[in-house]
Amino acid sequence: MKNFASSLFPPSLKRLFQPQQDMQEENTANRQAASNPVLVCGTPATSPVVLASPHSGHFYPEAFIRIARQPLDILRSGEDSFVDELALGAHNLGPPLLSATFPRVFCDVNRAAWDLDSRMFHGAIPSFVAPSERGLAGLGSIPRIVADRRPIYRQRIPFMEAALRIRHYWMPYHAALADLLQAAHTRHGFCLLLDLHSMPDAPQAGSPDFVLGDRYGTSCTQRLTDLAEQTLQGLGFKTARNAPYAGGYITRHYGRPTQNMHALQIEMRRGLYMDEATHTPHGGFAALAEALTILVAQVLAHFPAQEKPAHNSG
Structure with missing residues (x-):
């Protein structure tokens, strides 16, 4: 899993990114790359x-803003604002915290x-592009639409624009995530990814406070999902499972329960901790952060203290 991200880059595109590429492509890459696209x-x-x-980042490259049709407040509508900060108390219990700095x-x-909608690009589309139903709807790795299905771009963009973003943003995030999960699995013999999001x-x-997504039991063992649900309900929160968010x-x-690798998506209702209109936290922020810390403490207590097994298939 460690080389997972780079393995998804087709050889035809890798050749374009060699050191001998022309200066124009190099300058484009530099303009798009944030200094720290991923924080660990x-x-x-x-x-x-x-x-x-994965969705709390708020670095918007100037070049992107210039070609966007929508104003910044609309572009920010899909942001999971402050979720990385909500998780700091839970992080202080020991688990590493990975966050993307880009939106x-x-x-x-x-x-x-x-997973891309070919209608947003001009020119030839490579054969390795494989849109899902959501990708065709404009919600792929490089989205075509934002809130209320509003088009993001003024006009079609070059496919190389998307390829550069995949290279400089998507790949570093997944490389870091794969490394963290592999290290945890190698050390402990099992691991659990808590993938944190916010939702309107x-x-x-029924407007739940939390939605727990385990891909209908396929990405995480039921006892861990049960534990998360019981903990949150015990704290007074209303929960739902897999509806409307089952996990992306x-x-x-990354959820592979048969290999002792579990992944649980946790959606938190934004109204619990922030004003969605102004993207500012309110008085409920501390309480939700504490609830998330308690949840992680309960999960950690569930795992037995265990050293790396003598024979670990990793």
């Missing part, structure tokens, strides 16, 4: 639990790398 807090393998916040509207790491009110699901690409790809 903590030491790998200190805990079998890994915390991740999902720019590059969504919770989609497969080449979901009246169709990250949960599906």
Whole structure:
């Protein structure tokens, strides 16, 4: 799993990114790359639990803003604002915390790398592009639409624009996540990814405070999902499972219960901790952060203290 991200880059594109590429392509890459597209807090393998916040980033490259049709407040509508900060108390219990610094509207790491809507590009589309149903709807790794299905771009963009974002943002995030999970699994013999998100009110699901997504029991053992649900309900929160969010690409790809690798997506209702209109935290922030810390403490207590097994298939 360690080389997973780079393995998804087709050889035809790798050749374009060799040192001998022309100066124009190199300058484009430099303009798109944030200095730290991925932040890792903590030491790998200190805990079998890994915390991740893939959608809390708020670095919007100037070049992206210039070609966007929508104003910044609309582009920010999909942000999981402050989720990385909500997780700091839980991180202090030992689990490392991974977060993306870039927003999902720019590059969504919770989609497969080449899950793209070809209608947003001009020119030839490589054969390795494989859109899912959501990708065709404009919600792929490089989204075409944002809130209320509003188009993000003024016009079609070059495919190389998407390829560069996958290279400089998607790949580093998944390389870091795979490394953290592999280190935890190697050290402890098992690992659990808590993939942290925020959500607007979901009246169709009864407006729960938390939605726990385990891909209908396929990405995480039931006892861990049960534990998370019981803990949150015991704290007074309303919970739902897999509806309306069952877990995205990250949960599906990294959740492998038969290999003692578990992944649970946790959606937290934004109204519990922030004003969605102004993207500012309110008085409920501390209480929700404490609840998340208690949840992680309960999960950690569930795992037995265990050293690396003598024969670990990793």
